[in-house]
Amino acid sequence: MEHSDKQGRTALAAIVLFYLVIESLGVTCPIRFLTGVSCAGCGMSRAWLALLRGNLAEAARFHPLFWLPVPAAALLLFRRRLPRRVFLWAMGAVCALFLGVYLVRLLNPGDTVAVFRPAQGFLVQMLRRLCGGA
Numbered sequence: 001m002e003h004s005d006k007q008g009r010t011a012l013a014a015i016v017l018f019y020l021v022i023e024s025l026g027v028t029c030p031i032r033f034l035t036g037v038s039c040a041g042c043g044m045s046r047a048w049l050a051l052l053r054g055n056l057a058e059a060a061r062f063h064p065l066f067w068l069p070v071p072a073a074a075l076l077l078f079r080r081r082l083p084r085r086v087f088l089w090a091m092g093a094v095c096a097l098f099l100g101v102y103l104v105r106l107l108n109p110g111d112t113v114a115v116f117r118p119a120q121g122f123l124v125q126m127l128r129r130l131c132g133g134a
Contacts (some may be wrong), residue, residue: 008077017044034120040102043113044069062113065101068094 022030023045031039033083047066050058059066072094079087105114 005077005080012073012077032115032121034122036104036118036124037116038114040098040107041069042105042115046113063101065097068097 006107022028027033028045029039029042031037032042041063043062044066047059049060050056050062051066075082075087075090075094082090102114105111106116108114
């Protein structure tokens with residue numbers, strides 16, 4: 001096994017472990033927790049849980065790109081075996097899809113998963129407390 005492949009697998013395992021720990025603490029999204037603004041992947045965990053329960057429609061409602069991290073992870077793990085141009089194009093497409101869906105969801109006032117509420121973020125609340133506000 002190549003050293004970089006082992007590093008990639010180690011990094012992927014560390015990310016999964018990190019998210020399992022924060023989920024167990026009740027923080028479903030560290031970015032949303034800190035800023036009050038959903039991240040581009042908000043709803044992803046709930047989507048996979050819905051899929052595991054057999055509810056594809058609910059999974060797609062939580063995040064329509066819930067399926068995309070699997071092929072993206074495969075691209076990252078096998079990037080040295082792909083032509084560089086193919087890898088860069090594919091990862092660019094993944095990023096563009098996530099950015100597009102993220103913007104549509106943030107701009108949709110009916111979307112209850114992806115939200116823009118900076119006043120509810122931990123950082124703003126801490127600043128208010130430090131500055132004497134309630």
